[in-house]
Amino acid sequence: MVRFLFLGFLSLQTLSAWALKPSPNWWAKPDTLGLKYQNLTLTTPDHMRLAAWLVAPVAGAPDQHTTMVLAGTDSGNMSSFLFQARALAAAGYQVLLFDYRGFGHSQAFAIDQNRLYYEEFVTDLGTALAEARRRAPRQRVGLIGFSMGTLLAAKVAAAHRCDFLITDGYVGNLQAIVGYQLAAFHKTVTLPAEAPNYNPLGPQVRCPWLLIAGTEDHKTPLADSAAAVQAARPQQRRQLLAVKCDHLGAMEEMAKNEPAEEYGNAYVRVISRFLAGKPLTAKG
Numbered sequence: 001m002v003r004f005l006f007l008g009f010l011s012l013q014t015l016s017a018w019a020l021k022p023s024p025n026w027w028a029k030p031d032t033l034g035l036k037y038q039n040l041t042l043t044t045p046d047h048m049r050l051a052a053w054l055v056a057p058v059a060g061a062p063d064q065h066t067t068m069v070l071a072g073t074d075s076g077n078m079s080s081f082l083f084q085a086r087a088l089a090a091a092g093y094q095v096l097l098f099d100y101r102g103f104g105h106s107q108a109f110a111i112d113q114n115r116l117y118y119e120e121f122v123t124d125l126g127t128a129l130a131e132a133r134r135r136a137p138r139q140r141v142g143l144i145g146f147s148m149g150t151l152l153a154a155k156v157a158a159a160h161r162c163d164f165l166i167t168d169g170y171v172g173n174l175q176a177i178v179g180y181q182l183a184a185f186h187k188t189v190t191l192p193a194e195a196p197n198y199n200p201l202g203p204q205v206r207c208p209w210l211l212i213a214g215t216e217d218h219k220t221p222l223a224d225s226a227a228a229v230q231a232a233r234p235q236q237r238r239q240l241l242a243v244k245c246d247h248l249g250a251m252e253e254m255a256k257n258e259p260a261e262e263y264g265n266a267y268v269r270v271i272s273r274f275l276a277g278k279p280l281t282a283k284g
Helices: 001-009 078-090 119-135 148-159 173-184 199-204 222-230 252-256 267-276
Strands: 037-043 049-055 066-071 095-096 140-146 164-167 211-212 236-242
Touching: 001 173, 037 095, 049 119, 066 211, 078 095, 078 140, 078 267, 095 119, 119 148, 140 148, 140 173, 140 211, 140 222, 140 236, 148 164, 148 199, 164 173, 173 222, 211 222, 211 267, 222 236, 252 267
Parallel strands: 066 095, 066 140, 140 164, 164 211, 211 236
Antiparallel strands: 037 049, 049 095
């Protein structure tokens, strides 16, 4: 059963449209993968209702006393990240997944599918982070973002208390992504009015930051993640893990020798090493 679901999950891993493409339907729920979870409804400061799942650590796993708030991509919905949540829960992490407004089962929101992101999504992620901290006041609480979710996570980490930040496919240059879409696909992607304030945010992220990047990624190049690491001040702990893969391919690449039931374990071990303050071993 898990293997069958895993094969279906792999077909979702290209879900980064570089313009918004939400899906209203969950392909599965956490208990489909044997995970214990709570259904939550989050309310943002502007009174939007967001669907969320709080996934418990797997029974018997060492309790990391850590909650990961997962910021997803510009496509699909939170169910697209169930296998990431499963790997984190198996390592003893609590995981909070949520749907942005207009995604999945969250409240409807008018979305222009030529838009890269909405500033309102930053509000949604900030709400999820605050809820995770409210529910686990004695735990570490941080963010893990994928593709579009990395730019939202960087904005939230720069403005709010955040114990750590993990980004996979870091969006370091919004104008470069707009240019890439135009050159590669003849597609005009628009940005919100607040976008010019994004690129200088890196120095404001003071929490420990792990950047996972693909050496073959032409959408969010390795150089952008490397630049964020190089720009760190001495008190800003940042590490880069470069993996020989394309955009968002790190988990799959690192899982090549893992059985389907253990998919993501190697990826999560890197995250655990970083959170423990240990040096990383690059792959590829």
